[in-house]
Amino acid sequence: MNDYHHGDLRRAVLDRALEIVADQGASALSLRAIATDLGVSHTAPRHHFGSNTGLLTAIAVEGFGMLRDRLVELRLAQAPFIELGVAYVEFAAAHPGHFAVMFQPTLLDGDDPALAEASDGAFAELRAGVEAIAPAAGVAEAAAAVTAAWSLMHGLAALDLTGNLERSRIREMLGVTDLAEIARRAGGLLGGSSGAS
Numbered sequence: 078m079n080d081y082h083h084g085d086l087r088r089a090v091l092d093r094a095l096e097i098v099a100d101q102g103a104s105a106l107s108l109r110a111i112a113t114d115l116g117v118s119h120t121a122p123r124h125h126f127g128s129n130t131g132l133l134t135a136i137a138v139e140g141f142g143m144l145r146d147r148l149v150e151l152r153l154a155q156a157p158f159i160e161l162g163v164a165y166v167e168f169a170a171a172h173p174g175h176f177a178v179m180f181q182p183t184l185l186d187g188d189d190p191a192l193a194e195a196s197d198g199a200f201a202e203l204r205a206g207v208e209a210i211a212p213a214a215g216v217a218e219a220a221a222a223v224t225a226a227w228s229l230m231h232g233l234a235a236l237d238l239t240g241n242l243e244r245s246r247i248r249e250m251l252g253v254t255d256l257a258e259i260a261r262r263a264g265g266l267l268g269g270s271s272g273a274s
Contacts, residue, residue: 087125089115091139094132095174103133103177103184133178134186140175141195144168148202158206159264162230166260169234176234203227225267233260 093111106129108122115122126132147164169176178184185192206223236242237256248254251262 086115086117086121090122090125090132091135094136095172097174098133098136098177099174103181106132108132130184130186133181133184134189134192136175137179137185138189138191138195140172140179141192141199143172143175144179145195145199145202148199148205152202152205158209158226159261161203161206162226162264163257163260165227165230166234166237167257170237170256173238176238180231222267226264229263229267230260233263 090108090111093114094106097105097111108126108129109119112119112122122132126135144165147168148161151160151164179196203223206219206226208219233242233256236245242248242256242259247259251259253259253262
């Protein structure tokens with residue numbers, strides 16, 4: 078058995094779970110298999126997460142926290158609204174395991190207060206985009222623009238992660254290989270809302 082110091086096993090379980098989710102999907106996740114992979118007792122991961130649902134919820138909490146932190150950086154830097162969408166797509170590409178579970182409520186413990194706090198924090202930053210563009214567009218129109226932008230960027234992230242963006246040869250048609258640039262070009266089609274600061 079490996080000798081994990083306090084806190085190290087929790088991180089090791091999360092990291093292994095993220096690899097599994099990114100490579101095989103959340104349905105392949107098993108605390109027992111992760112324990113075997115890590116060379117610890119089958120009950121050790123349960124001490125930290127309780128169940129697969131607890132583990133997936135912890136992944137989502139961490140993911141929402143990382144996304145929120147990035148969006149806060151952009152807000153404080155007064156980045157244009159479209160850069161929030163670009164950051165969203167970049168986050169999904171860099172953290173596919175997190176992204177795969179964050180928006181799957183049936184996989185998560187909806188009563189977990191840490192999940193509520195983390196997801197609310199990330200969504201608050203997305204809603205801040207409404208405030209940024211509302212003076213020019215009005216609140217309802219700005220909210221519709223944010224919905225359209227979020228849908229577009231979430232869809233683009235999903236297309237990239239599933240390999241469909243590559244299979245469709247969109248990069249070739251656009252003459253652009255960089256995912257962030259594809260996001261900016263796609264977001265630019267939303268008009269003034271996508272580029273508003």
